[in-house]
Amino acid sequence: MTKYFLAFDVGGTTIKYGLLDEQRQISATGHCSTEHNQNNHILKQLQLITADYQQKYNLAGIGVSTAGIVGVAGQIQYAGPTIPGYQGTPLKASLAQQSGLPVFVVNDVDAALLGEQLAGAAQDKTSVYCVALGTGIGGAYLDCGQLLNGAHATANSLGYTLYDPQTKTNYEQRASTLALEQQLIAHGVSVPVAFERARQHQAPFTTLIATWAAEVAAGLANIILLFDPELLLIGGAVSQQGEFLLQLLKQALVQQLPPDLCQTELRVAQLADQAQLFGAVAKFYN
Incomplete structure (x- = not known):
């Protein structure tokens, strides 16, 4: 049975x-x-x-x-x-x-x-950090089969990091998908439409998407420097932007990391919802 x-x-x-x-x-x-x-x-x-x-x-x-x-x-x-x-x-x-x-x-x-390691984009890796971009930003770290959540189960609270006293905003208030959606309201388009127009090199979407990707990369750079994971996995609905999103993030990371230091591979999640x-x-x- x-x-x-x-x-x-x-x-x-x-x-x-x-x-x-x-x-x-x-x-x-x-x-x-x-x-x-x-x-x-x-x-x-x-x-x-x-x-x-x-x-x-x-x-x-x-x-x-x-x-x-x-x-x-x-x-x-x-x-x-x-x-x-x-x-x-x-x-x-x-x-x-x-x-x-x-x-x-x-x-x-x-x-x-865990799902991506079981049946998705991380099946061949043992050291994986996952960043979930959505209404907020969440993190998860799996190393040699163990989820590392800290002494009080509150580690990887990425969204609250990178606080900027000038704008009084944290990482997720600048780099979440919701933050990008709010910027696009004035242009009357959704996130997928904005990405499509950025692919076509249409102003102002090329700049808007690239600026947002740089905000995302600021958090990714810290993860790479602190944890040096084998794989950094980008999840959330925006991960469906695939290789175009990865290239934007990689370009932004070049500006934020010492030359030739980063060996971490970037991938987008495969299993969606x-x-x-x-x-x-x-x-x-x-």
């Missing part, structure tokens, strides 16, 4: 879920709203979906990728205001008690990195 692992990806507004089999094929996917976690809605939904899938399939384990900082007991150690009442939720203990199955709970950026589902259950494939 085929064994399946049930994977969840809990975000600020949506819970995604699906099954992965022993050949790492994904199926039976679905999604539902978090309902702003009213009355502990997220945990209740995970329990309902788990019960439903456990009746229908031969489950061997459950993995949860989630926003927020995950504690050592698989609980939500810290959650921001985007998910009210989420902090302290005992995800691992509750799902393990209900199902009788092993449960793995991991932060969503960590999960994206499925990376967290793969990463949620990656532990079960080791």
Whole structure:
């Protein structure tokens, strides 16, 4: 009988879920709203979906990728205001008690990195730093199979770095995809359209995209200098800009690093919005 692992990806507004089999094929996917976690809605939904899938399939384990900082007991150690009442939720203990199955709970950026190493762009690397560009900027570092999150599980909080006292902004306020979107409002275009026009050398998009890429590269340069990873992986929806984005970042890094120092390879993520589902259950494939 085929064994399946049930994977969840809990975000600020949506819970995604699906099954992965022993050949790492994904199926039976679905999604539902978090309902702003009213009355502990997220945990209740995970329990309902788990019960439903456990009746229908031969489950061997459950993995949860989630926003927020995950504690050592698989609980939500810290959650921001985007998910009210989420902090302290005992995800691992509750799902393990209900199902009788092993449960793995991991932060969503960590999960994206684990997913890319399991089935995506980082399969051939053991030292990988992942930078997720989106509404904010998150980081994750995997070295020799170990996620390195610091003594208090708050390491790799990239978005809060590089504070500039003159503009009173931090890294993610200048370099996130949201920051770029806000700059493009006046021009009435989306990020993908702006990139397409930059490819065509249209003003002012060539300059806008290059300036934003330089802001992103400032954070990447620090990662390279501090950690010297084998691979630096760029995730988030903007990673779909592929080689064009990589070339912009590489050009900007030349201006920010000592000549001939950088040996880290840059790649974009491959699994898009499925990376967290793969990463949620990656532990079960080791």
